[in-house]
Amino acid sequence: MYDSRIPTRKKGGRMMLTAVNSSGEVVSLFRSYTRAEAISLKEKGPYFCRECSETLLLKAGTKRIPHFAHHMHSRCPESYENESQYHLNGKIKLYNWLRQKGVTPVMEYYYHEIQQRADIGFIYKEQSFAIEFQCSPISEDLFYKRTQSYLQAGIIPIWIIGANKIKRIDHNRIALTSFNYLFLSLYERKSWEILAFCPNTMHFVFLKNPLPYSTKNTFVNLQIKPLKNLDLSTLLHLSNESSSISFQQWQSVIRKQKDFAAVRNSSFGKAMLAELYNHRISPSQLPSEIGLPVFHSPYISTPPLQWQTFLMMDVIMKKKTFTISDAKTSFYKRVRSKSISVRRFPLFDESEEFRAVEEYFSLLEHLYIISKTDQGGYFVSNKLIFPYSQNEQVQYDQSLNKRFGKYIMKQASQNQFNK
Numbered sequence: 001m002y003d004s005r006i007p008t009r010k011k012g013g014r015m016m017l018t019a020v021n022s023s024g025e026v027v028s029l030f031r032s033y034t035r036a037e038a039i040s041l042k043e044k045g046p047y048f049c050r051e052c053s054e055t056l057l058l059k060a061g062t063k064r065i066p067h068f069a070h071h072m073h074s075r076c077p078e079s080y081e082n083e084s085q086y087h088l089n090g091k092i093k094l095y096n097w098l099r100q101k102g103v104t105p106v107m108e109y110y111y112h113e114i115q116q117r118a119d120i121g122f123i124y125k126e127q128s129f130a131i132e133f134q135c136s137p138i139s140e141d142l143f144y145k146r147t148q149s150y151l152q153a154g155i156i157p158i159w160i161i162g163a164n165k166i167k168r169i170d171h172n173r174i175a176l177t178s179f180n181y182l183f184l185s186l187y188e189r190k191s192w193e194i195l196a197f198c199p200n201t202m203h204f205v206f207l208k209n210p211l212p213y214s215t216k217n218t219f220v221n222l223q224i225k226p227l228k229n230l231d232l233s234t235l236l237h238l239s240n241e242s243s244s245i246s247f248q249q250w251q252s253v254i255r256k257q258k259d260f261a262a263v264r265n266s267s268f269g270k271a272m273l274a275e276l277y278n279h280r281i282s283p284s285q286l287p288s289e290i291g292l293p294v295f296h297s298p299y300i301s302t303p304p305l306q307w308q309t310f311l312m313m314d315v316i317m318k319k320k321t322f323t324i325s326d327a328k329t330s331f332y333k334r335v336r337s338k339s340i341s342v343r344r345f346p347l348f349d350e351s352e353e354f355r356a357v358e359e360y361f362s363l364l365e366h367l368y369i370i371s372k373t374d375q376g377g378y379f380v381s382n383k384l385i386f387p388y389s390q391n392e393q394v395q396y397d398q399s400l401n402k403r404f405g406k407y408i409m410k411q412a413s414q415n416q417f418n419k
Contacts, residue, residue: 016068017088018108019047019056026050028107029058029066038066050110051117052076086162087135090199091119093227094131094160098122101232114149118157124232128155133197135162137179144346158235159183159347163198163205168222172245174207175216178343184210184298185347190415192298195235202227204235209413211245211293213253214267214303219245219293247405251397254291257305258284258393267303272339279313284393287312287384288400289369293412294360299353301341308360310334316370316380323377324358331357355417363411367404 017029027047029038038060047056047068054076056068065088070076091107098105098120109121109130118130130150143159150157161183167175176194183194196205204225212218221244225234261268261283268283276283290312291305300307314330315322331354334340342353361378364370371381387393 016049016056016108017091018050019058019068020050021045021047029068041066049076050108051115084135086164086199087133090133090135090162090197093199093202094133094197095120097227097230098232103232111150111153111155114153114155116146116149118150121155124236129158129236130155131158131160133160133162134183135165140178140182140344140346143182147346157347158195159185160195160197163196163201163203166196166205166207169217172219172222172249174210174218174220174222176210176212176218177216181298181343182346184345186345186415192295197227204230209295210298211250211412212297212303213250213291213293213305214257215301217253218298219250221245245409247401247409250293250409251288251401254305255393255397257291257303258286268306272306272309275313276309279317281386285386285388287386288393288396289364289367289384292360292363292408294356294363295412295415296352296356296359297412299343299345299351300356301343302339307331307334307340307356310339311357311360312384316364316384321373321377321379324361327357327361328354352417359411359416362416363408366407367400 019027021027021044027041029041038058042058042060045058047058048054049056049068049070054070056070058066058068060066065085067088095105095107103122103124105120105122107120108117110117111121111130119133120131122129122131132146147157147159159182161180165180169175180194185193185195187193192209194207194210196207197203198205204227206221206223206225208221208223210218210220257267260266262273273283286305286309290308291303292308293304297304311327311330314334315327319326331340335342342351344351361370365372365378368382369380369384370378373379385396387396
């Protein structure tokens with residue numbers, strides 16, 4: 001029985017390639033059926049959904065490949081996603097690729113123990129895997145529920161987003177929506193990764209180690225690999241790679257944020273600007289050390305320039321000596337007041353947003369801005385410099401890049417807590 005609060009699908013159901021007949025046998029439309037063959041198969045029905053047992057339609061039109069679909073107003077959880085031809089083609093090509101790699105994949109495998117169907121299920125080195133090729137938005141709650149169901153059953157989910165859902169800005173910058181961020185994984189605690197696949201071009205797209213500089217926009221190490229050249233172990237065991245982004249590139253976008261912070265509709269809100277002005281600080285005068293990239297920054301939805309500015313005002317400029325505990329209290333006070341927003345990732349349970357703050361303080365220590373006290377706290381050893389002219393801004397940015405740019409980007413591409 002289904003919860004009456006679940007909305008019904010009004011525009012028809014999800015397209016599927018498998019169903020069961022009256023004898024309980026699985027019927028697959030995976031191989032290429034002609035329209036005439038599909039119509040003949042249709043006459044041998046009825047066919048039923050393996051999850052909800054509702055009767056299904058066998059559609060054999062001229063625009064799409066033959067497929068099963070739920071009736072209108074279905075309450076089956078599997079009927080809510082409107083599957084596209086792009087999705088169907090992707091499943092088929094991933095299935096064929098897995099077969100070529102020597103495994104035995106099952107299209108639309110239904111896991112009875114969790115009452116959940118994957119796009120593709122397979123076993124590799126005695127471990128069960130479930131591929132979810134997602135080409136249309138679903139809620140964070142549903143994403144999390146499906147992920148946890150797999151993990152609790154000992155199945156490793158491989159979430160792959162349709163490449164048509166990735167918006168590129170240029171060669172190493174993309175715009176990530178909250179839906180895109182659901183696919184972010186931290187593999188072996190060494191490397192951030194989003195997997196995308198395009199069935200039209202037959203390419204995998206690897207979005208590695210994103211360094212967000214705004215709520216949506218992020219630098220990323222983007223790699224495009226042909227499906228035919230990709231080894232299965234590469235997909236399942238991803239290596240850690242250094243950032244291909246230069247610190248000068250990072251500084252360029254942060255400088256623009258500082259210069260245009262006071263402009264209408266900027267990411268800086270009125271409340272934050274008012275706080276800065278109360279400290280007699282203009283956003284364009286923020287020090288070069290404010291707005292640095294750190295490895296765990298994806299956990300924080302608020303741009304680095306802003307959350308690091310809050311730390312500057314609340315801790316670094318406010319106290320003669322301070323501790324990590326002081327910084328933690330300040331940070332989560334800002335989270336509770338919604339000045340800072342954090343993200344949750346369904347593919348791993350840890351909430352490690354504060355590690356971004358610890359990494360930032362470690363950077364400031366290496367940059368000789370703060371030093372440790374004998375008691376394990378910190379004090380400001382070299383005051384932050386607020387440039388008052390454009391020439392000074394350029395001068396300080398260039399100096400930071402020359403002295404520490406490579407070190408900063410190296411640290412931003414490595415998990416310092418995985419040692």
